[in-house]
Amino acid sequence: MPELPEVEVTRRSVAAAVEGACITAAALGKPLRWPLGCDPDELMGRTIGALVRRGKYIWMPLSAPADRAPAGPGGLLWHLGMSGSLGWHARLPEAGPHDHFDLHTTRGALRLHDPRRFGAVVWAAGLDHEPAATLLSRLGPEPFDATLTPERFWQSLRRRRVAIKPLLLSGDIVVGAGNIYACEALFHAGIDPRLRADRISRARAERLLAEVRATLARALALGGSTLRDFKDAHGMDGAYQGQAAVYGREGQECLRCARPVRRMVQGQRSTFYCAACQRR
DNA sequence: CGGGACGCCTGTGAGC
């Protein structure tokens, strides 16, 4: 589910509720992608700091517990996987079959709902401690990082021979665009998803970076995409899905040229595109 | 190292 816009929507909708709250209990459901990495009781008595997003991860810093001197500060690294969402509850309903982690605080409770369980909540002593450090070290630059210039973006593309679509998905060159937004950005940039990255001109690379940014920014402004069940922490749906030009529109008219939108498979993922508007 | 396939899970919708 969640690509960068959905994760950022989640971060923002959770932040105001939890920052400054103190953890009173934590409860685990079925196993997630990785184990929590600590005893849930170790989380008690810690105060939640400012939430930070990196790629599709959310880092929740936690103070050292006031009542346990030996325990140092740390934090929880959250990932929503393919089907995860976070919900904030003033009063927590009984857990359903897909609720796998509850964080009770002095102000209310944060619950991870994740039917497919590709998501995770992992303890780390800091962003520079394992396992957070390794997980985050693999990530490419943030899309809105000012140091990600068109030149730097193009130079990264020039070193890779893969098709541009799966390369965008990999997050090696820029993080944040998953299957929906990679398809959308390539459509808006007029680039064939099969075009090898090292064959993209400097001018087209600049256009692509601009469209990745514009696509992610637009989705963020619309609250993300709700395909099946994504909601923000207060249960609000996103609205971008109704704006998609190609994603999920196989057989329907291209909004630009009216020819049918096509679907193909690249790296075991669906790619939606317009054969006329997107060129090699 | 780069590139590609696989697997982790559960649910849903289409087709028979």
Place this chain on the structure above:
DNA sequence: TGCTCACAGGCGTCCC
């Protein structure tokens, strides 16, 4: 109605 199959927003791991 009930079965089977394809497919779904991600990403770490393994193999060549």
